[in-house]
Amino acid sequence: xxELKNASIQFGRxxxxxxxxxxxxxxxxxxxxxxxxAGKSTALKALSGDIALSEGCAQINGTDVSSYSDKExxxxxxxxxxSYELMFDFLVKEVVEMASFVHAEAFSKKQLIDFxxxxxxxxxxxxxxxxxxxxxxxxxxxxxxxxxxxxxxxxILDDEHAPRPYLFIDEPTSSLDLYHQYEVMRIATKLAEKxxxxxxxxxxxxxxxxFSDRLYLLSQGNxxxxxxxxxxxxxQQVFETYGVRAHLQHQGGFYPSIQIAKGN
Amino acid sequence: xxxxxxxxxxxEKSRQILFPLLVALSVVVLFASATIGGVSIDFSDxxxxxxxxxxxxxxxxxxxxxxxxxxxxxFVVGAGLSVSGAAMQAIFRNPLADPGLIGVSSGxxxxxxxxxxxxxxxxxxxxxxxxxxxxxxGAFLGCALVCLFIYxxxxxxxxxxxxxxxxxxxxxxxxxxxxxxxxxxxxxxxELRDMTFWNMGxxxxxxxxxxxxxxxxxxxxxxxxxxxxxxxNLYLLGESQAKHLGISVTTLKxxxxxxTALAVGASVAICGMIGFVGFxxxxxxxxxxxxxxxxxxxxxxxxxxxxxxxxDLVARTIVLPSELPIGLVTSxxxxxxxxxxxxxxxxxxx
Amino acid sequence: xFFTTFARQKFALLGALMCFSFPGHSEEVKPLRxxxxxxxxxxxxxxxxxxDTLVGVDSTSVYPSLAQEKPxxxxxxxxxxxxxLSLSPDLLIGESDAGPDKVIQQLAETELxxxxxxxxxxxxxxxxxxxxxxxxxxxxxxxxxxxDEVKEDKAALNHIxxxxxxxxxxxxxxxxxxxxxxxxxxGTSAHDVITAAGGSNAAGELEGWKPLSTEAAVPxxxxxxxxxxxxxxxxxxxxxxxxxFRFSNAVKNNRVYVxxxxxxxxxxxxxxxxxxxxxTKLHPQASFPRQYDLFYPPQTGE
Numbered sequence: 001x002x003e004l005k006n007a008s009i010q011f012g013r014x015x016x017x018x019x020x021x022x023x024x025x026x027x028x029x030x031x032x033x034x035x036x037x038a039g040k041s042t043a044l045k046a047l048s049g050d051i052a053l054s055e056g057c058a059q060i061n062g063t064d065v066s067s068y069s070d071k072e073x074x075x076x077x078x079x080x081x082x083s084y085e086l087m088f089d090f091l092v093k094e095v096v097e098m099a100s101f102v103h104a105e106a107f108s109k110k111q112l113i114d115f116x117x118x119x120x121x122x123x124x125x126x127x128x129x130x131x132x133x134x135x136x137x138x139x140x141x142x143x144x145x146x147x148x149x150x151x152x153x154x155x156i157l158d159d160e161h162a163p164r165p166y167l168f169i170d171e172p173t174s175s176l177d178l179y180h181q182y183e184v185m186r187i188a189t190k191l192a193e194k195x196x197x198x199x200x201x202x203x204x205x206x207x208x209x210x211f212s213d214r215l216y217l218l219s220q221g222n223x224x225x226x227x228x229x230x231x232x233x234x235x236q237q238v239f240e241t242y243g244v245r246a247h248l249q250h251q252g253g254f255y256p257s258i259q260i261a262k263g264n
Numbered sequence: 265x266x267x268x269x270x271x272x273x274x275x276e277k278s279r280q281i282l283f284p285l286l287v288a289l290s291v292v293v294l295f296a297s298a299t300i301g302g303v304s305i306d307f308s309d310x311x312x313x314x315x316x317x318x319x320x321x322x323x324x325x326x327x328x329x330x331x332x333x334x335x336x337x338x339f340v341v342g343a344g345l346s347v348s349g350a351a352m353q354a355i356f357r358n359p360l361a362d363p364g365l366i367g368v369s370s371g372x373x374x375x376x377x378x379x380x381x382x383x384x385x386x387x388x389x390x391x392x393x394x395x396x397x398x399x400x401x402g403a404f405l406g407c408a409l410v411c412l413f414i415y416x417x418x419x420x421x422x423x424x425x426x427x428x429x430x431x432x433x434x435x436x437x438x439x440x441x442x443x444x445x446x447x448x449x450x451x452x453x454x455e456l457r458d459m460t461f462w463n464m465g466x467x468x469x470x471x472x473x474x475x476x477x478x479x480x481x482x483x484x485x486x487x488x489x490x491x492x493x494x495x496x497n498l499y500l501l502g503e504s505q506a507k508h509l510g511i512s513v514t515t516l517k518x519x520x521x522x523x524t525a526l527a528v529g530a531s532v533a534i535c536g537m538i539g540f541v542g543f544x545x546x547x548x549x550x551x552x553x554x555x556x557x558x559x560x561x562x563x564x565x566x567x568x569x570x571x572x573x574x575x576d577l578v579a580r581t582i583v584l585p586s587e588l589p590i591g592l593v594t595s596x597x598x599x600x601x602x603x604x605x606x607x608x609x610x611x612x613x614x
Numbered sequence: 615x616f617f618t619t620f621a622r623q624k625f626a627l628l629g630a631l632m633c634f635s636f637p638g639h640s641e642e643v644k645p646l647r648x649x650x651x652x653x654x655x656x657x658x659x660x661x662x663x664x665x666d667t668l669v670g671v672d673s674t675s676v677y678p679s680l681a682q683e684k685p686x687x688x689x690x691x692x693x694x695x696x697x698x699l700s701l702s703p704d705l706l707i708g709e710s711d712a713g714p715d716k717v718i719q720q721l722a723e724t725e726l727x728x729x730x731x732x733x734x735x736x737x738x739x740x741x742x743x744x745x746x747x748x749x750x751x752x753x754x755x756x757x758x759x760x761x762d763e764v765k766e767d768k769a770a771l772n773h774i775x776x777x778x779x780x781x782x783x784x785x786x787x788x789x790x791x792x793x794x795x796x797x798x799x800x801g802t803s804a805h806d807v808i809t810a811a812g813g814s815n816a817a818g819e820l821e822g823w824k825p826l827s828t829e830a831a832v833p834x835x836x837x838x839x840x841x842x843x844x845x846x847x848x849x850x851x852x853x854x855x856x857x858x859f860r861f862s863n864a865v866k867n868n869r870v871y872v873x874x875x876x877x878x879x880x881x882x883x884x885x886x887x888x889x890x891x892x893x894t895k896l897h898p899q900a901s902f903p904r905q906y907d908l909f910y911p912p913q914t915g916e
Contacts, residue, residue, distance in 0.1 A: 048508070050504060050507070069512075070507055070510050070511065070512050071510040071512075073508075073510070074508065074509050074510030075510075077508075078508065079504070079505075079508040081502070081504055081505060081508075083502060086500065086501065087357050087358070087359075087500065088357075088359070088500055088550070088555035089271075089554065089555060090500075090554070090555055090556070091271055091272050091275065091554070093272070094497075094554075094556060095501070098497060098498050098501060098509065099509060101494055101498060101509055101510070102509055102510050129272075130271060130272030130273065131271055131272075132271040135271075152509065301696045301700070302694070302696035302697050302698075302699055302700025303696055303699045303700050303702075304700075322724055322725050325723060325724045325725075326696070326699060326724060329720065329723050329724070330695050330696060330699075330720055330724075331696070395715075396715055396716050396719070449825065450824075450825070452822060452823045453788075453796075453823065454691065454711065457689070457691060458691060461689070461691075461692045466692075468694050468695065468717060469694075469695055469714060469716040469717035469720055470716065471716065471719065471720055471723075474716060580694065580696060580697070584697055584700055585670055585685050585686065585687045585688075585694070585697035585698065585700050585701055586686055586687055586688035586694060586697055587688060587694035587696075587697050
């Protein structure tokens with residue numbers, strides 16, 4: 001389990017997080033929602049070990065995040081960040097294979113290449129593997145980076161005795177087309193079935209509702225609601241947080257969608 | 265870069281061809297450097313002198329005491345400057361970076377000019393103590409001090425900021441420029457000329473004992489940088505991305521800074537300023553074999569050594585019995601090359 | 615500089631030369647190949663009539679102008695080892711500042727005989743310099759003749775100096791750098807020459823070549839100002855206009871002179887004549903000894 005306990009982060013006089021409690025268990029898909037500046041990315045970074053807390057603690061498997069070395073953390077969690085651009089002309093497969101560095105000592109070269117190819121297949125970029133990364137579209141680049149992140153996780157899953165890793169995804173769908181937006185979350189669900197604990201920051205309410213086991217809704221550094229999508233995405237709650245009247249629509253055979261009310 | 269559908273194949277092929285080619289060329293150039301020079305020695309004699317024990321005659325002395333030290337120095341310095349350039353371009357995540365950005369050059373210039381201008385007065389004790397080593401030691405000390413200063417400015421709160429290296433470098437360069445300007449102003453014509461020649465670089469006149477310390481430092485630093493190849497690859501993904509993959513980014517940056525300062529400092533100390541090699545070689549090589557440092561860095565070592573050896577061959581034979589400063593030769597090649605690169609990247613931006 | 619002359623090699627060379635100068639020797643005489651690093655060295659070699667031995671000169675060897683047609687080894691302080699060796703020299707003769715040191719050391723490790731004139735590179739040492747070079751080249755007769763000529767010049771100089779009651783103050787301006795004139799303090803070749811010509815160095819309190827600010831210049835108030843240039847050049851106007859010197863005795867009395875720097879400061883055989891020429895400017899009332907003709911400036915053939 002990873003968790004934030006009474007976590008606060010202050011930047012000078014600006015409060016980014018205020019006394020937040022977040023838990024993510026193995027095999028769960030948890031989503032952080034909220035408008036811009038709510039603190040969701042900040043909370044994610046606190047959990048992944050990228051930002052220090054002003055108060056409270058962030059723990060992975062019972063131990064404080066800051067007491068792990070970078071190398072240890074790399075075997076416990078993988079992070080897909082918002083930025084995916086690369087200054088240099090690496091090949092797609094070279095980018096994905098960079099994650100193999102983490103497990104270079106435990107696996108043979110062939111095994112590592114197998115994992116890379118598996119990861120590339122999962123995100124639908126296998127055909128692009130010999131191409132120059134910088135010649136791809138934004139969406140394709142995002143999927144390649146996701147493949148890299150998955151490539152960091154797959155070898156850990158392969159080892160039965162290793163603790164199940166956590167996958168952090170920070171707004172992974174900005175350049176993705178409709179199909180791939182849902183595909184990414186399907187991959188996350190599949191990984192969760194294998195024991196990975198997924199924590200995602202999403203801005204699309206419908207997407208969050210479709211795939212999350214649990215959600216946290218943040219506003220201005222505070223957690224204003226948590227629970228299932230029905231509990232969190234009530235009309236009144238959504239209106240207070242986003243200023244928009246919205247209705248979560250369920251229809252048989254379809255993922256839930258969001259209907260936004262016209263007028264005021 | 266190339267719009268080939270199979271970029272991978274092109275890269276694979278070029279790697280397969282390039283390395284054996286570079287090694288073969290290096291062997292040819294090394295033998296050519298041993299054979300060609302002001303004093304004519306037949307190639308067969310060169311071979312004989314290399315294997316034989318006859319150390320008495322003049323040709324043997326020229327070969328072993330003048331030519332071979334020089335070609336070894338050219339190769340090692342070229343290699344060291346190039347691999348440092350590759351490391352710099354990685355750490356700044358910018359293919360236009362150059363080892364001079366970290367203040368190595370201005371520090372070395374400061375040290376050298378202090379020795380040249382104050383060597384007869386304030387620093388006469390230092391010069392008396394070190395004799396022929398005074399200038400290299402002074403240059404190296406100057407560079408070490410400036411780099412240490414910039415390092416200190418950039419470290420803090422557990423990070424090592426690359427931006428602040430750049431800014432600190434700019435500030436330090438300005439300060440050093442004013443100090444060297446002042447020293448230039450009070451220097452005699454002779455000292456001024458000595459300084460000018462030092463600034464143009466030269467591989468000439470270095471005995472084994474004079475250059476061995478530099479050689480050792482450059483070789484050790486270059487080997488250390490070779491071992492940072494994979495971490496540097498990961499670093500190119502981005503700071504946080506590299507960190508998430510387990511790389512201690514701050515340590516990596518500090519190591520690159522330190523080894524580059526050592527390699528470049530040791531080179532400049534013994535040879536004066538040789539520009540452009542640290543920039544051209546990794547840049548050119550990357551265009552052909554790709555940015556993967558596991559191939560790029562060894563490539564830089566061979567290609568850099570090769571390039572500087574050829575440049576030195578030109579420098580010491582083209583105006584015999586005189587000699588061109590090698591910095592002029594590298595600038596003459598590097599300047600237009602840099603321009604061509606800029607124009608090309610400008611075109612692709614449009 | 616810490617170079618000592620290679621005494622043993624010198625004598626060996628001398629002995630070898632003597633062997634070869636015996637008539638009837640059946641072996642072919644191999645002519646000496648000499649490289650000169652320094653203008654005065656080259657000048658002396660030409661004056662001794664030994665220019666055929668010269669196989670290479672440095673960039674400061676501008677007189678006689680024929681010397682510039684010889685193979686060029688570069689700037690005297692930045693010699694190239696293989697460059698020098700490519701001329702297959704037997705002997706390298708250099709002024710005291712030939713270098714860099716590490717190159718001289720590298721050359722010394724080959725069989726090349728190197729002579730650096732460290733001790734006699736000044737006005738007083740011109741005769742010894744000539745003697746040394748004449749010995750090295752085995753041109754003793756020419757050498758003695760040249761030394762005698764120098765001695766005669768110096769005697770004439772002394773004759774003039776004996777007539778001087780009060781030495782005028784002299785300021786030597788090397789050049790203008792960024793608006794400030796560079797003047798010769800003590801320890802410079804110009805100081806040496808000014809003193810030899812019976813003058814007193816107005817900038818003697820300074821050490822070495824130094825830039826002079828206006829405020830430092832005005833109190834010096836030299837009687838005579840000398841500056842470097844080619845014969846016939848009249849750049850004295852620029853100098854006289856400078857606020858540094860405008861109010862000096864020298865400018866007021868129109869005693870600003872242009873001299874040929876390489877003759878005056880070169881410390882070669884022409885230097886004593888150049889010093890006498892300077893002395894005549896400093897002491898216009900003095901007269902030459904009888905039967906002395908000053909042949910200066912020499913025909914440069916330009």
